[in-house]
Amino acid sequence: MERLTPTTRKIESDEFKSLFTPQLRKLSDLFEKNQYEIRIAGGAVRDLLMGIQPADVDFASTATPTQMKEMFEREQIRMLHKRGEEHGTITCRIDDAENFEVTTLRVDVVCDGRRAEVEYTTDWQLDANRRDLTINSLFLGLDGTVYDYFGGIADVEARRVGFVGDAVQRIQEDYLRILRYFRFFGRISNCNDHDPETIRAIINNKDGIKGISAERIWTELKKIVVGRMAPEVVRCMLLDCGLNEHLGLPSECNLDRFKKVYERFSGKLEPMTMVACLCEAPEQIDTFHSKTKLSNDERLLGQFVINERRRAEEELQNNQWWLEKIVDLEVKPGHEPTDRLRSRVVQLARSVLADEDLVAQIENFTTPAFPVNGRDLMEANVKKGPHVRLVLLYLYDMWKKSGFTSTKDELISHAHDSEISQELNKKARSPQRKR
Structure with missing residues (x-):
């Protein structure tokens, strides 16, 4: 040398x-x-x-x-x-x-x-x-x-980002450097102009990403999708360089939605929220997971945003729907208790461009306590077994329709409603019809 x-x-x-x-x-x-x-x-x-x-x-x-x-x-x-x-x-x-x-x-x-x-x-x-x-x-x-x-x-x-010496040689030494290039471009650059030779070297060597471990890919990508200049950088990665398949992303990504969400809520978005903005179907999150080995929490957030997005867009002006969504996640019998449930609703709201007042209401909402539990039903002579869960869900829906105001005594008085018996009979007949 x-x-x-x-x-x-x-x-x-x-x-x-x-x-x-x-x-x-x-x-x-x-x-x-x-x-x-x-x-x-x-x-x-x-x-x-x-x-x-x-x-x-x-x-x-x-x-x-x-x-x-x-x-x-x-x-x-x-x-x-x-x-x-x-x-x-x-x-x-x-x-x-x-x-x-x-x-x-x-x-x-x-x-x-x-x-x-x-x-x-x-x-x-x-x-x-x-x-x-x-x-x-x-x-x-x-x-x-x-x-x-x-x-x-x-x-x-x-504010220029370039490889040491020959770009092809540097990339072929470690193909993760393709993603590192884009991460630092977003972090450092003051314009959206890439060196044509560098982009050509990336395109010609992108197949090497397939040999990179999932963890290393996701470590870089999660910084890119929420980082500075993310819309411009991701657009170059996907449209100009065609890295979609190599990153486990759909062949056609919704870059316009990605840009709008980023520009409204930059600094307040989780990486999986931004990945979900690029995707249209929950199975695309599964494909992405197979390439990046997401944590369970990350995977569930991505699927939640996609599964709920269309309804969330329809209910954007209906604050009550959002509050009921929180209660369903945090209180509904059989729910999975975790501190992350509320943040999923916040990220969903941001992904559909909710206004800050709604986001603040979601963040500050005090979840009401469902006043009935399984022991209360036992004391009310509700028979043990699967019937208890059915009654709890029935009373939960009643409580929800009341605007979360029905008292314990009011709900318990309906624990033997004929509607519940009819539902049980319907479930009991269902397996026979299948046979």
Whole structure:
């Protein structure tokens, strides 16, 4: 590789100075005493150049994992997450107050499109060269000097997102970089113009996404669909690059609905709400789940939004329907108690562009308590077994029709209504008709 002289830039911002806790100074002194270099790496450098306080700060060093372990053990500094050692990362905790993740400089030796075999190095340029995007290939010395080998500083200043070196090579080293490109484009860019060569490289290599694990795909995609510029980024991914099938999404997605919902409620939407906006049928959520391995809660939210959307659109001006929906979910006999039920209704409301007053009413609604339970029915001589549930549901519907005002005594007085007996008889005859 051609040896490059890095471009340098000095950072003296308040955001940078605020990183220097007593624990970081202790870490810095320790590496300096043992003659190992240590620098801030990647995203934190990019954020600091943009005047943003980084949420996470990762470090890179010329010290190998073994050398770091020996150094920390001599100083009696506790180490955490030792499984990271196989990837060259050591996490230490200083003064029982702050954790620091330090990774040895590496070179990718063998890449199969999903993972890489690495060798350790002391060459900062080689480590920068293995990174995905120029804006993520920067290093920052603890004296405030930024080291840039591949034009990352200029790209940060221009809000431009591009791969380090050849886009095809970078993508083929790890096909997840296609999604990372789009995530950072939405996060960094100040326009909607993509480099044509980059888009061509993505299109020609998109089949490689099929070999990426479901968890890694969803980790990136969930940030994209609720992130900055999501409508523009998703439109490019699906219409321009044709990534639908590779992400488990329908061949035709409702991008207009996606955009309208995002523009109205950006910052208040869950990733699955936005995925559901792209889809029309609940089975499409199942297909998406097969590609991304959603959590049960995520899958249920997506299906709920799609199943209820048409009726929710019809009842958009009927506040009572929304409140009854909450009661059905949270109170109806046989319901599944969970803190997430209310949030599903909130997300449904936002997905159909409900006004803020309705959303606030949903969020602040105090669910009334259904005054009857199974023990009350036993005391009223309702026979045991499946009949109890049938009576409970009958009385629940009666309570609901009363606007949730019927008292326990009023409801119990109907526990033996002839309508219930008729329903039981109908259910009893049903299996015979099937036979």
